[in-house]
Amino acid sequence: MQRVEKMQRQAIKIEGLVKRFNDIIAVNEVSLEINEGEIFALLGPNGAGKTTIISILATLLKPTSGRAYVNGYNVVKEAEKVRKSIGIVFQDPSLDDQLTARENLDIHARLYHIPKEERRRRIREVLEMVELYERADSLVKTFSGGMKRRLEIARGLMHKPSVLFLDEPTLGLDPQTRRHIWNYIKKLKNEGVTVLLTTHYMEEADSLADRIAIIDNGKIVVFGTPSELKDSIGGDVIKIRCSNVSKLKDRLHENGFDAKIINGEIILHVNVAEKVIPKIFSLSSGIEIHSIMYKEPSLEDVFLHYTGRAYREEEASGIDRIRMRMVRR
Amino acid sequence: MIHDIYTIYLREMLRLRRQRVRLVTTIVMPLLWLGIIGNAFNNAFKTVGSSLLGGDFLSFLTPGILIMTMVFTATISGITTVFDREFGFLKEMLVAPIKRESILIGKMFGGVSQAILQGIIIIVLAIFMGVSFSGASSIPGMLLTMFLVSIAFVSLGLAVASKIKSMEGFQMIMNFLIQPMIFLSGAFYPVKTLPSWLKIFVRINPLTYGVDAMRYFAIGINEFNVILDLTILAIFSILLILLGGHFFRKT
Ligand SMILES: Nc1ncnc2c1ncn2[C@@H]1O[C@H](COP(=O)(O)OP(=O)(O)O)[C@@H](O)[C@H]1O
Ligand SMILES: [Mg+2]
DSSP, rough: OOOOOOOEEEEEEEEEEEEEETTTEEEEEEEEEEETTTEEEEEEHHHEEHHHHHHHTTTTTOSSSEEEEEETETTTTTTTHHHHHEEEEEEEEOOOOOOOOHHHHHHHHHTOOHHHHHHHHHHHHHHHHOGGGGGSBBBBBGGOOHHHHHHHHHHHTOOOEEEEESTTTTTTHHHHHHHHHHHHHHHHHHHEEEEEESSSOOHHHHHHOSEEEETTTTEEEEEEOOHHHHHHHHHHHHOESSSSHHHHHHHHHTTTTEEEETTTTEEEESSOHHHHHHHHTOOOOSOEHHHHHHHOOOHHHHHHHHHHOOOOOOHHHHHHHHHHHHHHO | OOOHHHHHHHHHHHHHHHHHHHHHHHHHHHHHIIIIIIIIHHTHHHHHHHHHHHSOOHHHHHHHHHHHHHHHHHHHHHHTTHHHHHHHHHHHHSSSSHHHHHHHHHHHHHHEEEEEEEEHHHHHHHHHTTEEEEEEEEHHHHHHHHHHHHHHHHHHHHHHHHOOOOOHHHHIIIIIIIIHHHHHHTSSSSSGSOHHHHHHHHOOOOHHHHHHHHHHHHSSSSSSSSHHHHHHHHHHHEEEEEHHHHHHOOO
């Protein structure tokens, strides 16, 4: 008998992955399956272990324990086959800026054994895709940060990898350039490339990814589609500012609401905000309410809900800016 | 494998083409040595020199300066792998489906080509200054010596670069290892008149045999048996290649 089944093939499979650096556990028992053709985001603050996971999948680091497969190949035992089938854009710049854009791509194509004729054609194709064809013969050191990033994405695509890793693809770029790069990444989906990207920008994960895994301290906290994640924590988020937050919080607790105090505000997850707000007012006698806001939950709220800490993107990107400066020196 | 080695080598050559200015600036030093020191001592030694040196001083000095320049260039070129690490291109090579050995060998040949190119430029300059390479000179012999010396010091640079990560560290290596080796190699003076305690240091310095071989193949003057020179030089090169390869693979 024949069974017809829609098969979702796995481009990446991670099982109980652990990576230790001396006494630091950078990746702690991570398991994940990423489908072919999807854009998957690892979202988490700085130091969460995102780059370490990517480095293991790209065969640059050996796991302490656990297994990982890319396109069905074991990343430790079949490293060479894995390398042939992946493309990667590293978190830190990795172009040779003494060479031109074309030369960088040409060397890359040779490293991946692309025949001469195809090399020329592909260079043109990928440069046109990231709108750098006019600058093909300029030295990379004359490029802006955004142009270098686009060139790196083009390079990662040169050899038509079936899986592309993008480690913080828009790190340190201005919002306009960031949006530009998002568009390229979205285009990749049409070409059937599986994309695993890491980011600590909530908005980036939200607008690009089919599925997101939130990672914190080396562990996957929760994963799902952006809307699944948001729905999972309830309908609406209410934020209250008032003269006595702890008192109001206690009263809400007594009435069966799961209220938390974060950064001096009360945060409340409810099904329908409009029905709950009058109730809050009725519980607030003797307390002056400064403001009540409610909105549908964002990924920030999801992070907060599952980790119990607020997500501070600015802080993370501040560190990155220092880091970028150090790298550029 | 050959194909991958060539790719790495090609990149080194593309970079070299962009660094013509550096190539010129590294010629200035040997030019000063030959043009000023060489000519000055040439006249001073005219009366006593020829019997001791076996020829005029400028001709005697040229192979020494050539080796000195190549040693510097080769070492620095090995060390530039660190810049690859710093600027991330090393990762691009490491994640490509090629063998680590190809990267290593491609880089070694890149450094060797650069050093030999400089050696040839110095020979041409020396010819213009009136140094005669006629008589005993052997081009294959010179090239062989140049090859052995430069691959040894490129490898040394690679080994050093894999271990040491700071600019200060490189200054230390240059000042406390490379320069003493050059000064104790007989590049600038005949070894046979040295006081015997100094002679010991010169004799245990492998570079001495490189200078001696070069001098033999260039102008037909030598202190040791040239087969001995080449044997010691070859062993030295192989040891350093293994050392460089060992450290590089570990990164
Ligand atoms: N080579 C290393 N040696 C020691 N610790 C490391 C190394 N690489 C990463 N770490 C540590 O592992 C943790 C995870 O780092 P990383 O994967 O870079 O995080 P992310 O990319 O999410 O910012 C951090 O605590 C970091 O300091
Ligand atoms: Mg990272």
